[in-house]
Amino acid sequence: MAKKIIATTSLAGCFGCHMSILDIDERILDLIELVEFNKSPIDDIKTFTKECDIGIIEGGCCNDENVHTLLEFRKHCKTLVVIGECAMMGGLPSMRNTIPLKECLDEAYLNGPTVADCNPQKIIPNDPDIPKILNRVYPCHEIVKIDVFLPGCPPRADLIWDALVALVTGAELKLPYTTFKFD
Amino acid sequence: MDKIVTAVIKKYGGDETRLMDILIDIQDELGCLSHETTAHIAKALGIPQVDVEQTISFYHFFAREPRGKFTVYLNDSVVAEFCGRAAVQAAFEAAAGCQFGAVSRDGVIGLFHTACIGMSDQEPAALINGQVFTKLTPARAQELVAGMRAGQTLEELKGKKYGDGENANPRVRALVENHIRRRGVMVFDAYQPGAALRKVVTMSSGEIIAMVKAASVRGRGGAGFPTGMKWEFARKAPGDVKYIFCNADEGEPGTFKDRVILTEHPQLVFEGMAIAGYAVGARHGILYVRNEYRYLRAYLEHVLAEMREKTLLGAIIAGKAGFHFDIKLQFGAGAYVCGEESALIESAEGKRGEPRDRPPFPVEKGYLQKPTVVNNVETLCSVVKVLLHGAEWYNRLGTEESKGTKVLSVSGDCERPGIYEVAWGFSVNDILKMAGAHATQAVQVGGPSGSCIGPAEFGRVLAYEDLATGGSLIIIGQQRDLLKDVVLNFTKFFRDESCGSCVPCRALTGMAQIVVERIIAGHGSAQDVANLQAWAAIRKRNRCGLGQTALNPIVTTIRNFRPLYDARLYKGDERFEPGFDLAAAVKDYEAAVASA
Ligand SMILES: Cc1cc2nc3c(=O)[nH]c(=O)nc-3n(C[C@H](O)[C@H](O)[C@H](O)COP(=O)(O)O)c2cc1C
Ligand code: SF4
Numbered sequence: 001m002a003k004k005i006i007a008t009t010s011l012a013g014c015f016g017c018h019m020s021i022l023d024i025d026e027r028i029l030d031l032i033e034l035v036e037f038n039k040s041p042i043d044d045i046k047t048f049t050k051e052c053d054i055g056i057i058e059g060g061c062c063n064d065e066n067v068h069t070l071l072e073f074r075k076h077c078k079t080l081v082v083i084g085e086c087a088m089m090g091g092l093p094s095m096r097n098t099i100p101l102k103e104c105l106d107e108a109y110l111n112g113p114t115v116a117d118c119n120p121q122k123i124i125p126n127d128p129d130i131p132k133i134l135n136r137v138y139p140c141h142e143i144v145k146i147d148v149f150l151p152g153c154p155p156r157a158d159l160i161w162d163a164l165v166a167l168v169t170g171a172e173l174k175l176p177y178t179t180f181k182f183d
Numbered sequence: 184m185d186k187i188v189t190a191v192i193k194k195y196g197g198d199e200t201r202l203m204d205i206l207i208d209i210q211d212e213l214g215c216l217s218h219e220t221t222a223h224i225a226k227a228l229g230i231p232q233v234d235v236e237q238t239i240s241f242y243h244f245f246a247r248e249p250r251g252k253f254t255v256y257l258n259d260s261v262v263a264e265f266c267g268r269a270a271v272q273a274a275f276e277a278a279a280g281c282q283f284g285a286v287s288r289d290g291v292i293g294l295f296h297t298a299c300i301g302m303s304d305q306e307p308a309a310l311i312n313g314q315v316f317t318k319l320t321p322a323r324a325q326e327l328v329a330g331m332r333a334g335q336t337l338e339e340l341k342g343k344k345y346g347d348g349e350n351a352n353p354r355v356r357a358l359v360e361n362h363i364r365r366r367g368v369m370v371f372d373a374y375q376p377g378a379a380l381r382k383v384v385t386m387s388s389g390e391i392i393a394m395v396k397a398a399s400v401r402g403r404g405g406a407g408f409p410t411g412m413k414w415e416f417a418r419k420a421p422g423d424v425k426y427i428f429c430n431a432d433e434g435e436p437g438t439f440k441d442r443v444i445l446t447e448h449p450q451l452v453f454e455g456m457a458i459a460g461y462a463v464g465a466r467h468g469i470l471y472v473r474n475e476y477r478y479l480r481a482y483l484e485h486v487l488a489e490m491r492e493k494t495l496l497g498a499i500i501a502g503k504a505g506f507h508f509d510i511k512l513q514f515g516a517g518a519y520v521c522g523e524e525s526a527l528i529e530s531a532e533g534k535r536g537e538p539r540d541r542p543p544f545p546v547e548k549g550y551l552q553k554p555t556v557v558n559n560v561e562t563l564c565s566v567v568k569v570l571l572h573g574a575e576w577y578n579r580l581g582t583e584e585s586k587g588t589k590v591l592s593v594s595g596d597c598e599r600p601g602i603y604e605v606a607w608g609f610s611v612n613d614i615l616k617m618a619g620a621h622a623t624q625a626v627q628v629g630g631p632s633g634s635c636i637g638p639a640e641f642g643r644v645l646a647y648e649d650l651a652t653g654g655s656l657i658i659i660g661q662q663r664d665l666l667k668d669v670v671l672n673f674t675k676f677f678r679d680e681s682c683g684s685c686v687p688c689r690a691l692t693g694m695a696q697i698v699v700e701r702i703i704a705g706h707g708s709a710q711d712v713a714n715l716q717a718w719a720a721i722r723k724r725n726r727c728g729l730g731q732t733a734l735n736p737i738v739t740t741i742r743n744f745r746p747l748y749d750a751r752l753y754k755g756d757e758r759f760e761p762g763f764d765l766a767a768a769v770k771d772y773e774a775a776v777a778s779a
């Protein structure tokens with residue numbers, strides 16, 4: 001059987017979900033037997049070089065670069081999996097969603113106590129090379145269709161492992177209550 | 184402020200379970216319930232301030248900040264929209280110089296939305312400082328605002344063209360019309376006040392319950408629970424102190440029959456409560472009335488006083504030693520869920536109107552933990568007639584499983600909206616004909632929590648064995664956009680009115696609204712429709728009927744009007760969400776950078 005090809009990325013996330021992927025410990029050796037990684041911070045491949053079977057997304061979208069990456073993932077991956085609260089719901093970054101963007105930027109660059117004196121020209125970073133911030137943080141499913149949602153902050157390594165095995169082998173996903181019971 | 188708070192609290196004996204009355208009275212005096220006022224109330228009652236805050240925050244007629252010298256609550260129900268509410272809203276905003284949800288700069292006019300106020304046969308309607316203004320037009324809205332600014336009183340704003348029947352009673356003086364189009368024998372025919380009570384005192388409580396059971400009277404509040412059985416449970420429940428509640432919360436959009444019954448035949452309702460009290464062994468009755476009907480207060484109080492004078496209430500009723508029963512009014516403050524019987528009881532105890540877990544049922548542990556019967560207004564009227572005329576007489580009307588008559592509130596796209604009292608067993612077609620409805624696309628039976636049916640089902644009959652209904656029929660003409668004008672409005676209603684205790688109710692109503700909006704915008708997928716249906720399956724996990732029925736507008740229209748959904752689905756590449764617009768999403772950033 002040909003190896004399944006996987007891509008992963010972290011958008012507006014903290015990399016905690018990727019840490020949780022690594023938290024499968026020695027099972028990563030088994031994983032390498034089952035799959036091949038393409039675009040991913042795990043192997044540092046920056047752009048898609050192949051069409052992939054599974055795309056794994058951490059984090060929601062807070063800027064236009066996130067959006068472009070997510071669209072690329074949707075184009076190149078047959079099955080799109082979001083992992084973690086940020087990708088599913090916006091998570092911690094979306095706490096800014098109740099505050100108008102202008103107020104956030106003013107506080108961060110113009111008026112905040114740590115910046116008030118060191119930005120005499122009152123510039124909000126605007127270099128064309130840096131991504132444009134979105135009016136709010138979007139969960140991934142508001143931008144592309146998502147096939148699988150794995151909840152948690154981060155999702156437990158066991159859940160990620162079980163889900164990946166199920167997706168790769170086509171077996172049914174076992175979901176014992178304890179893997180998604182959080183309190 | 185101190186003085187007012189102290190006086191009001193003294194009036195209610197410093198009883199914290201009277202918090203609703205206390206808050207309503209204080210708000211009447213002060214215009215709003217600020218945090219400072221709240222602190223005073225809490226201190227005077229000797230309860231934590233959060234207990235007062237949480238009650239206030241639950242009800243939408245309680246204001247934390249002043250809502251204007253004149254506060255306009257414009258109904259935003261489906262039928263109001265049919266009747267041109269949007270133009271009336273625009274006229275109010277233009278004349279007042281402020282948007283809905285705000286108070287004009289001079290503090291004279293506050294404009295707010297509110298859910299159905301029980302006037303669906305005379306929309307668009309608004310409450311202004313507790314008085315009802317019906318059949319509004321943009322011109323009338325302008326005139327009202329001008330009058331408010333010119334310093335007119337509420338009475339001057341109303342004018343003198345009062346409605347028909349008791350609406351013109353000097354203690355009511357309402358612009359409201361009854362629109363009784365068809366009178367039946369159970370509620371809207373002549374009866375001799377006091378006759379039933381005088382008959383009842385010759386019977387034992389067991390005999391009364393047996394008679395109500397023999398007539399198989401079923402509750403008219405929606406659930407159709409057998410009334411005799413309910414009374415028997417309460418009678419057998421241990422304890423000396425028991426309560427009879429009459430449920431006049433009537434919050435289901437499109438329903439207004441209880442308003443008309445209370446206007447025309449309040450004594451019939453009160454006698455029904457007294458009979459229930461006699462049968463159950465209860466001495467206290469509480470009529471819980473929605474705040475929207477507070478314009479009836481002086482009138483209802485007067486009817487009660489007259490009944491006491493004639494010893495039809497109070498001690499030794501109708502000359503019967505040991506028959507003591509009295510009734511007080513309890514007003515709500517704007518919350519549909521308070522119509523659910525256990526939420527109603529919580530609210531009457533001065534708390535947030537959150538439904539209780541059942542069991543125990545109210546007949547075991549209800550108001551103040553005592554056995555309590557909760558009955559609908561119309562149920563109690565039926566019982567009076569059963570006792571006067573007998574079970575056999577009652578059983579001659581209606582169908583096999585649904586005896587007697589039903590008072591229907593008919594509204595929407597028809598020539599004769601109003602009240603129709605008919606025997607159970609009439610078909611939807613019969614009603615449409617009576618009401619003068621043409622080119623009907625759909626009928627919403629039983630309000631938003633009921634079902635939306637199409638012409639193929641208009642032959643079905645109103646009865647518990649077929650189309651059960653609490654009595655509301657909203658007629659939807661072919662010119663309406665069913666999804667946008669009806670389904671979305673109802674879904675928003677449930678979202679607003681969910682008390683928030685159960686996750687499937689709180690979260691799903693919000694999610695369903697987003698998906699319906701997406702479908703209306705042409706961005707929905709077949710998967711969205713499938714999701715809505717799948718989500719509906721978990722509604723039974725909710726604690727009360729609100730959450731259990733909140734997705735009915737969606738589910739029943741998917742079932743009966745599927746092509747309307749399919750026609751709007753997105754036909755492009757479904758992997759990408761067509762509703763997301765990147766250029767729009769970065770506009771705020773570009774503007775901020777440009778202005779810095
Ligand atoms: C959300 C909700 C709202 C309700 N609103 C009313 C109402 O306005 N009036 C009413 O009589 N019953 C209402 N009910 C039904 C009551 O819980 C209760 O069943 C009824 O008052 C019992 O009276 P009955 O047996 O005479 O019908 C409502 C139920 C739910 C779940
Ligand atoms: S879900 Fe939690 S762990 Fe994952 S990216 Fe968000 S904050 Fe980090």
Ligand code: SF4
Pocket residue numbers: 520537538680681682683684685686688689725726727728729730731
């Ligand atoms: S179903 Fe909804 S309204 Fe009823 S108790 Fe639960 S959250 Fe409250």
